[in-house]
Amino acid sequence: MISIVFVGRNDNYGGDFEQRLLSTAHHNMRRLTERGVEAELIFVEWNPIEEEPLLSEKVATAIPQARCFVVDGLVHRLISGNRHLKVFEYQAKNIGARQARGDWLLLMNPDNFFGDDILDFLQTGDFDPGTFYRAGWIDIESETDVNRTDLTDFYAYDAPPYPAALGDFFFCAK
Numbered sequence: 001m002i003s004i005v006f007v008g009r010n011d012n013y014g015g016d017f018e019q020r021l022l023s024t025a026h027h028n029m030r031r032l033t034e035r036g037v038e039a040e041l042i043f044v045e046w047n048p049i050e051e052e053p054l055l056s057e058k059v060a061t062a063i064p065q066a067r068c069f070v071v072d073g074l075v076h077r078l079i080s081g082n083r084h085l086k087v088f089e090y091q092a093k094n095i096g097a098r099q100a101r102g103d104w105l106l107l108m109n110p111d112n113f114f115g116d117d118i119l120d121f122l123q124t125g126d127f128d129p130g131t132f133y134r135a136g137w138i139d140i141e142s143e144t145d146v147n148r149t150d151l152t153d154f155y156a157y158d159a160p161p162y163p164a165a166l167g168d169f170f171f172c173a174k
Contacts, residue, residue, distance in 0.1 A: 002039040002122065003100030003174070004028070006110040007092040010048045010055040018055060021110040025063050028114045035123045041066040042099055043110075044092040047076035069099060100174055107170045118169075129173035 008021055025041055032039045043066055045056040056068035071092060080088070093107045104127060114122075118135060127133075 001102035002032075002037065002104045002106055003042055003097075003102035004039055004106045004108065005042045005044070005093050005096035005100065006108055007044045007046055007087065007089050007096070008055055008110050009046055009087050010052045011086065013087075017110075018058065021055075021059070022062050024111050024113055025059070025066070028112075029063065029065055031114055031119055032122065035119055037119075037122050037125075038102075039065065040101060042096040043068045044096045045070045046087045046089075046092040047071060047073045067099065069095060071095065097174070103174055105170070105172055105174050109168050112168055127171075127173070131172070133171035135169040135171075 006021075006025075008017065010018075012018065014020075029039065029041065041059075041063055043056055043059045045054060045068065048054055048056075048070060050073065054070060056070050059066050060068045076086075076088065079091075097105050097107065106122075
C-alpha cells in the first residue's frame with residue numbers, strides 16, 4: 001500500500017486552498033482506484049487558526065481513504081522561533097510519515113495532480129526500496145491539458161542535490 005502524505009492549514013493559502021486540496025485528492029484517489037493501486041491519504045493540519053473550522057474535518061468527511069491529524073498551535077509556538085512562519089511543512093510531513101500504514105511513502109503538496117506517467121509508475125508496484133524517487137513539476141494554467149505528451153521538464157537535473165525537486169513529490173520505502 002502507498003501512503004500519500006500532505007500538509008495544510010485552514011488559512012486559505014494561495015487562495016481557494018480548500019478547493020484545490022479536495023479536488024486534487026479526489027482526482028488522485030479516483031485515478032489510483034481505477035488502476036487498482038491501494039492507497040491511503042494522510043493529511044496533517046499544522047497550527048490551525050483557532051477561530052476557523054478545521055480543514056482536517058472537511059478532508060475526513062469528503063475523502064473516505066483519508067486519515068487526518070492536527071498539530072495544535074501550542075506545539076507550533078513551542079518549537080517556533082519565528083512568529084511569521086505559520087506552517088512547518090517537513091515536520092508535519094514527518095508526523096504523517098510516522099502514522100502511515102503503507103509500505104511506501106509518497107510525500108507531496110496537496111495540489112499536485114498525478115499525470116499518466118506517475119500513475120503508470122505507481123501501478124507497476126515495481127519499486128526499489130533502496131531508491132529515493134522524486135518527480136519534477138510543471139506549473140500549468142487551468143486550461144492546460146495535463147496529459148499532453150509534448151510537455152517536458154525543463155528543470156530536470158541528474159546530479160545531487162537535485163535543486164529542482166523542491167519538495168513537491170518524494171517517493172520512498174517506509
